[in-house]
Amino acid sequence: MAIIPFENKKIILGVTGSIAAYKAAELASRITQAGGSVTAILTESGAKMVSPLTFAAVAGQKAYMDSDLWSEKEYVPHIFLARQADLLIIAPATANIIAKLAHGIADDLLSVTALAYGSGTSEKPLIIAPAMDGGMYLNIATQDNISILQKRGAIIIGPEEGHLASGLAAKGRMTEPGDIFARLRYLLSRNGELKGKQIVVTAGGTREPIDPVRMISNRSSGKQGYAIVQEALDRGADVSLISAPTYLNAPFAATCVKVNTAEEMMGEVLNHCGQADALIMAAAVSDFTVSNASKDKIKRKEGKVSLKLVSTDDILKQVALVRKKTNKPDVVIGFAAETRDLIRNAEQKLAEKDLDLIVANDISGKTTGFEVDKNQVTMLIKGGEKIEYPVLSKDEVAVKVIDQLVNYLRLGQGK
Numbered sequence: 001m002a003i004i005p006f007e008n009k010k011i012i013l014g015v016t017g018s019i020a021a022y023k024a025a026e027l028a029s030r031i032t033q034a035g036g037s038v039t040a041i042l043t044e045s046g047a048k049m050v051s052p053l054t055f056a057a058v059a060g061q062k063a064y065m066d067s068d069l070w071s072e073k074e075y076v077p078h079i080f081l082a083r084q085a086d087l088l089i090i091a092p093a094t095a096n097i098i099a100k101l102a103h104g105i106a107d108d109l110l111s112v113t114a115l116a117y118g119s120g121t122s123e124k125p126l127i128i129a130p131a132m133d134g135g136m137y138l139n140i141a142t143q144d145n146i147s148i149l150q151k152r153g154a155i156i157i158g159p160e161e162g163h164l165a166s167g168l169a170a171k172g173r174m175t176e177p178g179d180i181f182a183r184l185r186y187l188l189s190r191n192g193e194l195k196g197k198q199i200v201v202t203a204g205g206t207r208e209p210i211d212p213v214r215m216i217s218n219r220s221s222g223k224q225g226y227a228i229v230q231e232a233l234d235r236g237a238d239v240s241l242i243s244a245p246t247y248l249n250a251p252f253a254a255t256c257v258k259v260n261t262a263e264e265m266m267g268e269v270l271n272h273c274g275q276a277d278a279l280i281m282a283a284a285v286s287d288f289t290v291s292n293a294s295k296d297k298i299k300r301k302e303g304k305v306s307l308k309l310v311s312t313d314d315i316l317k318q319v320a321l322v323r324k325k326t327n328k329p330d331v332v333i334g335f336a337a338e339t340r341d342l343i344r345n346a347e348q349k350l351a352e353k354d355l356d357l358i359v360a361n362d363i364s365g366k367t368t369g370f371e372v373d374k375n376q377v378t379m380l381i382k383g384g385e386k387i388e389y390p391v392l393s394k395d396e397v398a399v400k401v402i403d404q405l406v407n408y409l410r411l412g413q414g415k
Helices: 021-033 044-049 052-059 066-070 077-084 095-103 109-117 134-138 140-152 177-189 223-234 262-275 315-326 342-352 394-411
Strands: 010-015 037-042 087-093 126-130 160-163 169-173 198-203 238-243 255-258 278-281 288-290 309-311 331-338 357-362 377-381 386-388
Touching: 010 021, 010 044, 010 077, 010 109, 021 037, 021 044, 021 052, 021 087, 021 177, 037 044, 037 052, 037 109, 066 077, 066 109, 077 109, 087 095, 087 109, 087 177, 095 109, 095 126, 095 140, 126 140, 126 177, 134 140, 134 169, 177 223, 198 223, 198 262, 223 238, 223 278, 223 394, 238 262, 262 278, 262 315, 278 315, 278 394, 315 331, 331 342, 331 394, 342 357, 342 377, 357 394, 377 394
Parallel strands: 010 037, 010 087, 087 126, 198 238, 198 278, 238 255, 278 331, 331 357
Antiparallel strands: 160 169, 288 309, 357 377, 377 386
């Protein structure tokens, strides 16, 4: 089952009077869809930008306003809201609310709740996402206030350079909701079951040059490897992603190393595996490279062209040699993408490359495998166990792979 860092987490979302307040509704929706519980607190000016009803609708629960601080129906709402919260984020945060928080001013429901919540810790983070005009953000008073909050433990996200409501282009735009969501996801994952583990994941299809503009490659999109990276991060791991070219964005907080060729990927894998607890080799690495690649573009008029292909080095075999000397990585997981004799070929790779587990991936169909969102896999585990799965999304396959990794690391079954 997927580990979702937001699940059962109570999030307070403060919304202040910036034009960027509309972005806060998207952030609330994203968190709610990810299993989090969002309670919005709007300042008087924030409520003029976006209706509290909007937040109640997207989050499925009451949105609070200043009037609730004095309501006879609720007893000291700022106290119970602060105590039950796992995380408090103010997005957008104006210069005014930043100044209040820095100097302990508590004159509305949001500021008094923030004061009761505290300055932010690793267990209960306080997040500030500034949004204001460039001159206001760069003003020494605002900068000093942000510095005070950071020293106390608050985490500042943004702002970004871009077009502002004033018509100017400067630093002051609130960070986009998707980026804030990714940052919160990472913060909430840090105490997961893989906390402190160093995981190396490869992804994408390597490229072997024919000339400066042409290449030999494969149809790997990198989706499966990137899904594995995100799942490992969600369970608390520190992840290094060694990625061949892909259109995908690396998950937030993954250390991403970009490579092109099989040779480059091997170098980075061997460089990163020395201290790794696990290597998951999900990349589709070229089996052949062009030995007579041209330094200049090959022109059509030159007529017939012959390419001389030679085998690339087998990365997992090199990892096995290193592993015999260093006992690192503790666990090595490989992938076998096959169009026929799936199990037989995977069993052979499992043995020859001294793997702990291999994911046999049937790529013969049109709806699974490369360039699509689903895979059909069978896992072969050292010792003879075989687990067959139905067609799954690549996110679901990632869950199964990390489940097996967790078992290996917990039981000490790796090399």
